Amino acid sequence: MKPIVPAIIASFAFALPVSAQDIEKGEKEFKRCRACHAIASEDETFVKGGKTGPNLYGIIGRTAGSVEGFKYSPELVELGGGGLVWDETNLLEYIADPNTFIGGRSKMTKQKVKNGPDLAAFLATFSEGASSDPGEAAEETAD
Numbered sequence: 001m002k003p004i005v006p007a008i009i010a011s012f013a014f015a016l017p018v019s020a021q022d023i024e025k026g027e028k029e030f031k032r033c034r035a036c037h038a039i040a041s042e043d044e045t046f047v048k049g050g051k052t053g054p055n056l057y058g059i060i061g062r063t064a065g066s067v068e069g070f071k072y073s074p075e076l077v078e079l080g081g082g083g084l085v086w087d088e089t090n091l092l093e094y095i096a097d098p099n100t101f102i103g104g105r106s107k108m109t110k111q112k113v114k115n116g117p118d119l120a121a122f123l124a125t126f127s128e129g130a131s132s133d134p135g136e137a138a139e140e141t142a143d
């Protein structure tokens with residue numbers, strides 16, 4: 001295990017602008033996702049999870065459908081090929097209704113989340129240099 005990685009993540013979390021987002025809440029919310037998704041870098045597993053869905057390490061800022069060896073639905077791969085990169089806004093749109101988002105039959109079912117922006121902020125802590133502006137995401141997804 002390389003101790004430097006958590007150090008970067010910790011400092012990144014603290015460097016976030018003061019915002020309504022609560023990363024701890026987001027971490028709890030991720031329990032809904034763990035059945036199918038792990039969060040693991042090459043040398044460290046941050047959240048153990050199932051393998052039904054792709055690894056979500058670095059998902060914010062990552063091209064859609066780009067985990068090598070994972071069998072995505074073709075529509076998602078196409079969106080990635082067309083330049084779709086996950087951010088804290090489109091990720092929440094996606095999980096709320098994957099079929100509509102990709103315009104096809106997704107391998108992921110709709111996920112109801114209570115604290116979407118917190119979840120997105122939590123996921124962003126696993127992305128180096130993600131453009132983290134959770135405030136903006138919160139505005140756009142607020143009902």
Ligand code: HEC
Binds near residue numbers: 053
């Ligand atoms: C029942 C299993 C399951 C659960 C629960 C689940 N997912 Fe997924 N997820 C998948 C599968 C399967 C895919 C691949 C979808 C496809 O290929 O169409 C996916 C894809 C994704 C992607 C796109 C990944 C990429 O590499 O482009 C994101 C983002 C994502 N899930 C986030 C979440 C979040 C956040 C949660 C919790 C709120 C969640 N998922 C819960 C199965 C699941």
